[in-house]
Amino acid sequence: MSLSVADRARRIGTFRFVEVRLMEIAAGWTPTTPEMEAKVMFGRHIWDFAQHADALGRRMFELRQPAQRSFDPAPAYVTLLEEVAAVEDTAGRLAALYDVLLDGVQQQYRRYAEEVDAMLDAPSLVVIEHILADARRQREEADQLRRALELPFSPSPGLRARAEAVEMVAAAGA
Amino acid sequence: MSGIGHFRLGHLTLREPPARDACFDVVLRDAEMHEYDGSDPRALRETVHRHMSNEITSLDIAAQCLVEFPDAPWELRLELARQCWDESRHVQVLERRLRELGGRKGEFPISTFEWSVTCALDSLAARLATQNRTFEAGAMDVVGSLAPAMREGGDRETAAVLDGILADEVHHVRFANRWIKAMVEQDRRVLLKVASAVRFLAEANAALLAKAGEENAVGRVMADPTERVPAVNVEDRRLAEFTDDEIHEILRQAGFRSLLPQREPA
Numbered sequence: 001m002s003l004s005v006a007d008r009a010r011r012i013g014t015f016r017f018v019e020v021r022l023m024e025i026a027a028g029w030t031p032t033t034p035e036m037e038a039k040v041m042f043g044r045h046i047w048d049f050a051q052h053a054d055a056l057g058r059r060m061f062e063l064r065q066p067a068q069r070s071f072d073p074a075p076a077y078v079t080l081l082e083e084v085a086a087v088e089d090t091a092g093r094l095a096a097l098y099d100v101l102l103d104g105v106q107q108q109y110r111r112y113a114e115e116v117d118a119m120l121d122a123p124s125l126v127v128i129e130h131i132l133a134d135a136r137r138q139r140e141e142a143d144q145l146r147r148a149l150e151l152p153f154s155p156s157p158g159l160r161a162r163a164e165a166v167e168m169v170a171a172a173g174a
Numbered sequence: 175m176s177g178i179g180h181f182r183l184g185h186l187t188l189r190e191p192p193a194r195d196a197c198f199d200v201v202l203r204d205a206e207m208h209e210y211d212g213s214d215p216r217a218l219r220e221t222v223h224r225h226m227s228n229e230i231t232s233l234d235i236a237a238q239c240l241v242e243f244p245d246a247p248w249e250l251r252l253e254l255a256r257q258c259w260d261e262s263r264h265v266q267v268l269e270r271r272l273r274e275l276g277g278r279k280g281e282f283p284i285s286t287f288e289w290s291v292t293c294a295l296d297s298l299a300a301r302l303a304t305q306n307r308t309f310e311a312g313a314m315d316v317v318g319s320l321a322p323a324m325r326e327g328g329d330r331e332t333a334a335v336l337d338g339i340l341a342d343e344v345h346h347v348r349f350a351n352r353w354i355k356a357m358v359e360q361d362r363r364v365l366l367k368v369a370s371a372v373r374f375l376a377e378a379n380a381a382l383l384a385k386a387g388e389e390n391a392v393g394r395v396m397a398d399p400t401e402r403v404p405a406v407n408v409e410d411r412r413l414a415e416f417t418d419d420e421i422h423e424i425l426r427q428a429g430f431r432s433l434l435p436q437r438e439p440a
Contacts, residue, residue, distance in 0.1 A: 023240065024240060024241055027238070027240040027241050027255075027258065028177065028237070028241045030233060031177070031178060031192035031234040031237060031238050031289070032178065032193050036194075036195055036265065036279060040262040040265050041262075043259050043261060043265075044259050046237060046240070046255050046258040047255050047259035050251065050255030050256070054248075054252060
């Protein structure tokens with residue numbers, strides 16, 4: 001049986017929380033990252049994440065929720081987001097956001113797409129397809145930037161392991 | 175507010191500069207900038223470099239507003255997020271133009287004055303009033319006369335870049351005007367925040383702007399600040415939804431000098 005409307009709203013609302021937080025992480029890093037080219041890329045991606053959050057937020061209204069409502073992720077995932085936001089060096093930031101967080105977020109969207117009735121929830125899937133296409137572009141741009149600035153591709157192994165271990169969506173009623 | 179701290183300048187508390195590439199020499203005072211006479215071959219590159227630097231700063235400011243005001247209405251946060259992308263594109267096109275002119279980033283000193291003033295303010299209304307409604311609107315006046323002058327001088331490329339940027343800036347000023355108005359309608363005390371920000375900016379300007387007769391870092395003798403006020407870009411200020419009364423006041427301050435509409439032919 002596919003997900004209920006309430007289950008889908010919880011998942012979509014959690015995705016919205018994460019996209020807003022990604023926007024804030026990229027925004028928080030913009031003034032504190034020295035490389036002009038990295039700032040420029042963050043500027044584009046801030047707008048990408050904001051649009052993702054907005055589209056998901058509009059979908060929430062169609063799922064019996066207030067427009068632009070978010071659901072908090074599981075506490076361990078919130079901690080992971082905070083840990084990523086606290087990374088200070090440019091190479092570490094790029095690895096944490098694009099190799100670890102975005103990789104995991106893409107997997108979560110794909111899993112959602114597999115679990116819902118593709119006909120019944122087509123409006124959500126259209127939004128998600130758009131987000132996944134953006135995420136692929138964002139990760140390519142991050143790779144190009146690292147090559148241009150000769151920055152190492154160095155995701156922290158500990159961070160990646162934690163990202164793979166934590167659940168994003170909190171249990172209902174949590 | 176975390177991350178970037180503050181510093182004292184006389185009795186003013188300003189924000190420490192945002193991070194910049196090591197190739198940039200960040201200066202504080204107007205007179206430390208390399209503003210050349212128009213006849214100097216470096217003047218055009220320095221102008222493009224200065225605009226590029228200001229766009230980086232505008233990006234930093236819009237991004238910082240997203241971080242420091244998480245409870246702002248979502249529609250306003252969307253505007254700020256879009257502004258981040260606009261400013262980042264502006265940096266890219268200006269850097270491309272700079273390289274076409276034989277220049278490079280870091281070639282001239284830069285200032286992050288707009289950040290240091292705007293991000294020292296503790297309300298979003300005050301920041302919008304300072305960055306978008308004052309600095310960006312002022313840039314509309316500067317570019318409004320600079321782009322046609324460059325076109326007339328035969329530099330159509332730089333003129334087209336500046337005019338394209340100007341169209342984006344009109345909206346940044348317009349959304350600030352709309353949101354400040356909405357915030358004031360909701361809470362009249364916001365007006366006090368805005369008035370206080372205007373006074374703060376005036377004091378910072380007085381402390382850091384080059385004085386009349388002062389010689390800058392490249393030996394140019396600076397005119398009186400009141401004589402350096404650009405002609406008012408009335409047409410774009412109207413598009414940015416300044417009221418007629420506001421435009422009249424700005425014209426009065428500029429000695430009633432205004433631009434005639436002068437756009438690239440369609």
